Amino acid sequence: MRLHRLLPFVFLLNLGLGAQDAALKDTFLQAKALWATQGDREGASTRFEQVVGALSPKAAVLDPTWAQVLCESYNWLAVLDDRSPQTKPRAQARLQALIDLNPDFEVDRTLTSQRLVALFDRLRAENYAPVRFSYAPEGGTLSVDGRPGSPQARRFLPFGSHKLTYSRPGYAPVDLILDLVSGDAKTADFKLTRISSTVALYVRPSGAEVLLDGHSLGHAKGQAGPDAAPLVMPLGLRPEDVSEPFIIGELAPGKHQLELRAPCHRTKVLEMQADLATPFADHTLEPIRLDPSKGTLSVHSDWPGGELFLSGQSQGALPVTQLPVCSGPYDLLVRFPAGGFFRRITVEEGKALAVEARPKPRLAFLGLEGELEFTGRARLLSLLEGLGDRLQQVAYLPAHPGETPQEALARVKASREAELILSAAPMPGKVVHQVELRIATLEGEEERLLVKPLEEDPLGPLVARLNAMPPLHEPGLGLALLDLPGEPGPWVLSASEADQKAGIQVGRALTLANGKPVASVQALRQVLAAAKGTVTLSQGGSPVSLPVQEEALELPLGSPALCYPAILARLRLDYAGVKAGAKADEANLIRMNLGLGLMHFRRYDKAIEQLRDARLGTTSGVSQGTLDYHTGRCFLRLGSAYQAEATQAFRQALKYPQATLLGPDGPLVAPLARQALEDLK
Structure with a gap:
């Protein structure tokens, strides 16, 4: 008889649990077989205990088939426990656990003794009342206290008040309040009215x-x-x-x-x-x-070693050309040996999309140090986890769950999977009102920022600084300009040889740009930003057409609006890409700005390594004279032992009288170098 009852359930398991834990399923079947065919109570009990131990901690989230397995295991254990005086007291606990899991489950009354059946019915009746249902029409959904499920002919519901709702598409739902007490056996009849x-x-x-x-x-x-x-x-x-x-x-x-x-x-x-x-x-x-819809995607980069991923799926190494792609939105990710590129794109049907991938520094959040609880902790952590959605210049890597900041730091350093790290530490005190954020490169350049967790946007200053990446170029004309009081426009301090041959006069103001008055350097910059190819200037005489060109800028130091570790990480990535593309002058401009960034952190020896080997082919604006001047400053900072090297660098800077600091309109280098030489005497 027991073997006959086992076989149908084996078939049910094979249908319903094919994708579940096969080992646990086998343990359950072995337990039933040991008792049904061999009468091995101890062996069966051991295996049923294994099933209960694995499933009971997850009872609240089990799918219906596994919940059935757990209920049956409780039923079998109650029967097996009841057969031995030593384990007989546990039988009631098994039945109670079964009822707590699913009061609608019916014990196998051919397997379970009449005494245990009576005990089961009594235990269930202590807290639950049976309710019989009828439905017209059938095929709808029955919700009990807001929890939807399939309609059943009978349910056991706990004592108290319950809201029952029966609904079916096209009909008005019907609500029913049911109050149940001990000894109740009620009915609930639902008849729906068609409304659509x-x-x-x-x-x-x-x-x-x-x-x-x-x-x-x-x-x-x-x-x-x-x-x-x-x-x-x-x-x-x-x-x-x-x-x-x-x-x-x-x-x-x-x-x-x-x-x-x-x-x-x-x-x-x-x-x-x-x-x-x-x-x-x-x-x-x-x-x-629906008919298929596709477009094509091409992704290229000047940076070597990139691998393309579309919504998590690898598409191979760059370059990728004319890749057939299903139309629709994608998360486009390119992983480089250093840095990463991310963009949300939409591929349109029948159209070609081309993307130029430029890596961004990767910023790895290490987590919040310590377990100290403070007001705003959960909110701040949530904001830090979602920080990536607000960042434009860096690729954000959230903290790994369950990993300490120390473990995360060791992982990032060993794998080199990020160029920047971000950590957070609550400041000590009776009540934590501030958290210190530390952002650093793997080479050790670090900045710190204090935030207040209860502020409306505590991460706003960090976001602004990380998103502020100063440019290394701006459109220019080869002119050094200055706003002077009383002059009608920008005053020409110096001009390249080509500009002077075209007709520009040094020592006179510019009055017109593209035929319109231009009152200041900033106004001219706006004209240049919108210009295409050339700009026509006038100094009161014949107009002069000059080509718009990219002019070098240098990194401003000491700005509270910038995050210098992030800037250094970006410059290091840019240098690798530009160097691979054999753009020598551009690579050397980046090296000069790397040197400036290292000077910001007073790492003058490292800065000299960047500056001494760089060479710029330009002689005006931010140029070779600028580079030589900064080299001299670094040698000065290293002390009197390097006085000769500093003197040599400043003398080199004097050879470029049109060289400037900051940008083409910045202060001339030569007077500053001359004063430095005087100070060294």
Whole structure:
């Protein structure tokens, strides 16, 4: 008899648990077989205990099939415990655990003794009352205290007041309040009133989004069953090719627009006529098939070693040219040996999209140090976890769950998976009102920022500094300009030889740019930013056309608006890419600015390594004279032992009388170098 009852359930397990833990399933089947076929109570009990030990901690989130396994295990253990005087007291606890898990479960009354059945019924009756249900029409959803489920003919509900709701598409839901006390045995009869038509859709592909009159109703899901065969087979489809029926309920009178969207498929729009809404009825549309939709994607980079990922899937090494891609949105990621590139893109049907990938420094958040609880801790951590959505110049890597900051730091340093690290530490005190954020390069350049967790936007200053990346170029004309009081426009301090040959006069003001008055250097900069190719200038005489060119800038030091570790990380990445592209002058400009960044952190020896070997081919503006002057400053900072080297560097700077600091309009280098030489005498 026991063996006969085992076989149907083996079949159920094979159907319902194929994707679950096979070892646990085998343990459950072995337990039943040991008792049913061999009478091995001890062996069966041991295996049932293993099943209960694995499933009971997860009882609240088990799917229905595994919940059934746990209930049956409690039932079998109660029976087995009851057969031995030593374990007999545990039988009641097994039955109580079963009831707590699912009061609607019925013990196997052919397996369970009448005494245990009576005990089970008594324990359940101490806290639960049976309720019988009837439904008209059937096929709806029954919610008990807001928890939806399939309607059953009988439920055991705990004593107290319960709100029951029965609903079905196309009908007005019915609510019922049921008050249950000990000894109750009540009925709940639901009869729904029709209020609208319904429309059932079968869609290919499954997962398509369904919109009615522009409002999303959700997604078609699953696979249709055999009952859909008469509908899909005339279209050359199988039931498993389309979704399970998607029901549109409460269809208002009149015409409607039905829209279906799916990744990699063309959106389809259908007009639903008024006769589908009235008179009230249930309708099934002919299965809807969406057509594939693709575009092409090309991704290139001047930086070597990049690998392309689209929404997490690798597409191979760069360059990637004319890659066929399903139309729609993607997260485009390029992983480089150092740095990363990320952009959200949309590939349009039939169109080609080209992306130039430039790596950004990767910023790894190490986590919040210590376990100290303080007001605003959870909020601050949440803001730090979502920091990446606000950053434009760095790629953000959130902290790994369960990892301490010390472990995270060791991992990042060993793997070199980031160029920057961010850590957070609450400041000690009776009440924590500030948290110190530390951002640093792996080479050790570090800045600190105090934030208040209870501020409206405590991370706002950090975001602003990380997003502020100063440019290394600006559009220019080869002129050094100055705003002088009383002059009608920017005063020309110096001009390149080519500009002077074109007609520009040093020592006179510019009055017109592209035929319009220009009153200041800033106004001229705005003209240059919008110019294409050339700008026509006037100094009161004949107009002169000059080509717009990229002019070098140097990194401003000591600015509270900038995050210098992030700038250094970006410059190091840029240098690797530009050097690989054999752009010598550009690479040397980056090296000069790297040197300035290191000077900001007083790492003058490291700065000299960058400056001494760099050479700029330009002689005006930020140029070779600028580089030589900064080299001299670094040698001065290293002390009197390097006085000769400092003197030599400053003398070299004097050879470039048109060299400037900061930018083409900055102070001339030569007077500063001359004063430095005087100070060294």
